[in-house]
Amino acid sequence: MSDEKAQRKLPTLESLVTLCKRRGFIFQSSEIYGGYAGFFDYGPLGAELKKNIKDAWWRAMVHERDEIVGIDSTIIMHPEIWRASGHVEGFNDPMVDCRESKKRYRADQLFFSPVKVDGNVIGYVSVEESGTMQAEAGEKANELKRKQAVQGTLEAIELKEYTEASPEEYALIPSPATGKPGSLTPPRQFNLMFETQVGPLADASSKSYLRPETAQGIFQNFKNVVDTGRVKIPFGIAQIGKAFRNEITPRNFIFRSREFEQMEIEYFIDPDEETWPRVYQEWIETCKQWLYSIGIPEDMVGEDVHPQEKLSHYSKGTTDLTFTFPFGTQELWGIACRGNFDLGQHQKHSGKSMEFFDEARKEKYIPHVVEPSLGVDRTLLAVLTAAYCEDEVPNDKGVPETRTVLKFHPSIAPFKAAVFPLLKNKEELVGTARELYRKLQRRWNVAWDVGGAIGRRYRRQDEIGTPFCITIDFDTIEKDQTVTIRDRDTTEQVRIHLDEVEAWLSERIYA
RNA sequence: GCGGGCGUAGUUUAAUGGUAGAACUCCAGCCUUCCAAGCUGGUCGUGGGAGUUCGAUUCUCCCCGCCCGCACCA
Known part of the structure; x- marks a missing residue:
């Protein structure tokens, strides 16, 4: 496995971006206006690929399981939901920048204290939040006293959050990085939720948010699904x-x-202590298997188990499935045990019971929850990264040429197959090819191409990841009704009868 | 948000204070009996805005975007 990993050549991000643009997978949003940072549009092929990924997930997670149902909730929800979930608070971290060291701190993780000697303030110390910050601050205070050659008794250090500092103190508190006062900015708000207003009047009471996660739409509908879904x-x-x-x-x-x-x-x-570890492990495994099923190689997927001390207070465990992207190994799929925090919060804020009556146990409880959360766009990028491949194929003169191929799993490829007449100026070829194309089109998204030499058409399909190219030639119409099917990854061809094409494809697409 | 770099067609690139040129791609036609062939023709570009100038793609400023590093990522 490690050998395979060592040999795997990752594409550069740039080569992916260029290919996506060139072939119509992904465009920068609002490009004709100079672009808009952080927004992307999916072109004709990207839209197909994205839809196929979502469909594959929905099929595996909802349709093929008895105990999971789907919903589709609104993007804009009652603002109280985001207070209950903690996003109004938690998404508003005040940040502090150090102008000198260019470091940035979360204001609630930065602590300071005046240094007092015999009741006189001789300066300030600051430390970053840690288990030893009290001792650290004490040392810094001692040093300050020594430097200033002040005589007297150093008073106890009482650390306070930087958020509690007064405006006058901002100028006096040193940066932990440089030790020099005056380089820290006041705490500034970074609101990570998009705000909007509901109703035509923009005032405080109309303020609302675009959801920063889909999960709350689920919790918010928990009662509805329980009451109607026979779950x-x-x-x-x-x-x-x-x-x-x-x-x-x-x-x-x-x-x-x-x-x-x-x-x-x-x-x-079930909220008991035995259930969640088992379910948690099952989900980690289920998620991995699904990634493999859409063609993501096992050696590119990793696990990042969050250490106990980094977990939020309500979380019992979080594991990220990671992927080796061109820019490093990064989180792809977060699987979190959130206890009954979310339902509990909604019960508290809405005043409605979120309890579930367990027939088997004859008791009521707020269920606990395991949350596998996956980004569609990240998955798509992972799929592209894994599929991108450059190899060498000899051209018609036998000279090796670089070939760019997207080796998508057939089940998610934008086009499942392409149909070509060998020559476009022979009506019989075109007519027969057209018939086959129409027939396959009823079942799959299939490409049609008559332009240029056959080799060019193969390469074009390689670049957009079409796994099979079917060519109608003179044998098809004059001899035995067979066509060639050319394999994207090996470039090898097989001949099969026209009537068997659909079954042949079907076998491989759903394999 | 900070620091550095960058911005000429879809891509790679040339040039210039005075008509922005090419290759590949793409489109059309001819040709072509299986891997980006050939021929003919065609479309498409100086990120945006101000300023200096008779004239700015070129010089200056602002904005936008992209890349790298830092920070951030509930």
Whole structure:
């Protein structure tokens, strides 16, 4: 496995961006107006690919499972939902910049204290939040006293959050990085939720938000699904939809954008302590298997288990499935055990019971939840990264030429097959090819190409990841009704009878 | 948000204070019996805005976007 990984040649991000533009997968949004950072549009092929990924997920997670149902909730929801979920608070981290060291701190993780000697303030110290920050601050205070050669008794350091500093103190508090006062900015708000207003009057009471995650649409409908969906614990609710985050720095193409699409499941389970670890592990495995099923190689997928101390207070465990992107190994799929935090919060804020009556146990409880959360755009980028391949194929003169191929799994390829008449100026070839094309089109998205030499058409299809190219030649119409089917990855051809094409494709597309 | 670099057609690139040129791609036609062949023709460009100038793609400023690093990522 590690050998395979070492040999795998990752494409550069640039080569992916260029190909996506050239072949109509992904365009920068608002390009004719100079672009708009953090927003991307999907072109004809990208839209197909994205839809195929979503369909594959929905089929595997909803249709092929008895205990998961789907919903489709609104993007704009009651603003109280975001207070209950913690996003109004948590998405509003005040940040502090150090002008000198160019470092940035979260204001609630930066602490300061005046240094007092015999009741006189001789200066300030600051430290970053840590287990040893009290001792650290004490040392810095001692040093300050020594430097200033002040005599007297150093008073106890009382650390306070930087957010509690007064405007006058901002100028006196040193940066932890430089130790010099006056280089820190006041705390500034970074609101990561997009705001909007509902109704034509823009005032405080009309303020609303574009959802920063689809999950709350699920929690918010928990009672509705329980009351109407004939579900029993354990069961899941799935949703695919757009979400919006005002990222400070959108980067890495579609990896982190401001408008993106999520595929999320909230999987509701028994709150006892035995259930969640088992379900959690099952989900990690299920998610991995699904990634493999759409053609993502096992050696490009990793696990990042969050250490206990980094978990939020309500979380019992979080594991990220990671992927080796051109810009590094990054989070793809987050699987989190969120306990009953979300439903509990909504019960508290809405005043409506979120309890579930468990027939088997004859008791009521707020279910706990395991949340596998996956980004559609990130998955698409992972698929592109894994599929991109440059190899060498001899041209008609036998000279090797570079060939760019997207080796998509047939089930998600934008076109499942392409149909060509060998020559476009022979009516019989074109007519027969057209018939086959029409027939296959009823079942799949199929490409049609008559332009230029046959080799060019093959290469074009290679670049957009069409797994099979079917060519109608003179044998088809004059001899035995056979066609050639050329394989994208090997460039090898087989001849099969015209009537067998559909079954032949079907076997390989759904394999 | 900070620092650095960059911005000429879809792509790669040339040139200039005075008509922006090419190759490949793409489109059309001819030709072509299986891997980007050939011939003919065609479309498409100086990121946007101000300023200096008789004249700016070129010089200056602002904005936008992209890339790299830092920071951020509930």
